[in-house]
Structure formats: C-alpha cells, structure tokens
Amino acid sequence: MATTGTEAPSGLQIHPMDQFIVKPLFGDGPIEWYTPTNVTLWMAIAILGVTALLVLSTRRRAIVPSRGQSVAELFYGFIHKMVEDIAGHEGLKFFPYVMTLFMFVFLSNFLGLIPMSFTTTSHIAVTATLAILVFLTVTIVGFVRKGPGFLSMFWVSSAPLLLRPVLAVIEVISYFVRPLSHSVRLGGNLLAGHAVIKVFAGFAGAMGVASFVPVLAIAAMYGLEVLVSAVQAYVFTILTCVYLRDAVGEAHH
C-alpha cells in the first residue's frame, strides 16, 4: 500500500495516503528487505513497549501491584479468559501466541494514533503476515491433532444430506477466505480511519476562518479512532481464538 496520495483537483491540497508511504530512516536509497524504514522503527517501538509493560513492570511481582503491574495483569487476565471461553481449555496452549498477537496489534494501533507517527498495522503486508501465520497455525495444528478428521469441519453433519455437498463447497471457500478477511479487516479499518482524519485536515487547511468546523470533526474522528483501535485489536484476537477452536476444540457444528 506504499503509494503516493491522490492529486485532488482545484487546488485543495489533500494527500490522505501520504502518511502510509514507507520511507527509509537514513538517506533516500532504494528499500531492500534489510533497510531500516519507518515501519521497522515503529514496530520496534511497539515490541519494546510490550516488553516494558509485560516484563519490566511485573518484575517485582508485588502482592500489592504497582500501576504498571495492574495494567499488565488486566491484559493477561482479559486475554486468558477470552482464550479459555472461546477456544476451550485445550486452546490455552496457544495462550502465549494469542497474547503476543493481541499486545502487538493493540500497541501498534495505539502508537499509530500519535500524531506524525506511523501506523504499521494499516499496511496489508503487516496484517497479512499476522493473518497468514494464524491460518497456517490453525491448519497445521488441526491436521496434527485430528488427522484427516480435521476435514470433517467442512462436512456439516447437522444439515440435510442433500445440502451437505453445497455447504461443503461454501465452507471450504470461507475457510480459505479467512486470512484475507482477517487481515483486510484490521488493515482496512485503520487505513480508512487515518485517511479520513487526513482528509478533514485538508479541509481545515482550505477553509480559512471556518476551519474550526473540520478541526472539531477531526477531534470527533480521533475519538472514534481510539475506539476502533481497541475494538479491532480485540476482534483480531477473538477471531484468532475462534479459528483455533476449529483446530483444537470439539466440532461446534
């Protein structure tokens, strides 16, 4: 998604997509896979932030927790309960993975809300990597644990026999569309939200005295974006749990 902004006609200077351009941190050279870019920087900040929150703040293991430890414990309890409720007791083996995913996506979303920062999770490349890893994990774990019986999730045994082949086709398609919808949901939501804020910012630059109207709109959109950041991280994680349930839990059809 590293493309240049759209040229708005009639002199309105709106470049809503410019904020998503991947730039090298040093110099203007070509971007190779090893080049440190702004994406690398903000991902590293997200990982350092997660580490600081989860490792450093819980180091003392106080019985009366400090502020940082309380936050870390809240996150831990929240995700632990989510995995146990949805993926079942067997799914708790994957709790570290789900927790890592949630903390990374959550912190990346919120770091992206800092003005002038870079939203790594708005790039389909980033979210697709996360989603494809979830997809591969679910597929491999499902086949390892259930063998060929994993394929029975495509054969809806509660449906009438005549309908089952039709449903099987639909189930197979929906299974393979999962990584696409899983990644585009997260990436698209953040991309669209940040682009809308930039469009309003363009209006504010063009309207002169009346620019307080778009500025108020930006404030409202920003509040919505805070909500969207949290909800999309939650949705990404909860869908991971739902997919893991197919692999580790009993059939839910």
Next chain:
Amino acid sequence: MEGDIAEMGKFIGAGLAAIGLGGAGIGVGNIAGNFLAGALRNPSAAPSQTANLFVGIAFAEALGIFSFLIALLLMFAV
C-alpha cells in the same frame, strides 16, 4: 478536459465499489441493534454474549471490507 478514459473508469469503479460498504453498515447496525434489544430484555445474560456480538460484527463487516478492498485496488493497484 484532460486525462484518459481508463483513469475515469478507475475512479467511477472505486466509487461504485465503496457502495458495498453501505451493506456492511446495515449489517453491523442490525446486529448491534438486535443485541441491544436482547440485552435490554435480559440484561443479566448480556455480558456473556459480548464476544458473540463482536464476532458477528466482524463477520458482517468482512463482506463490506471486501468491497473497500476492491476500491483500494482500483485506486492504487490497477
């Protein structure tokens, strides 16, 4: 008038594809509204169903997101 007709088709197509998001809006509103209606009838059962609410919203939204993806592809990839 400048620009070519393929460019125009791209923008019109992207705009048309964005209409699909309206369906996602209807779907998400339907789910949230029905959840609220159910939660007001039986508030004690509501907290246990919020996970289902978000999963339902996510699935309804996915189909709208696909049309958004088509719009993005038309604008920036084609």
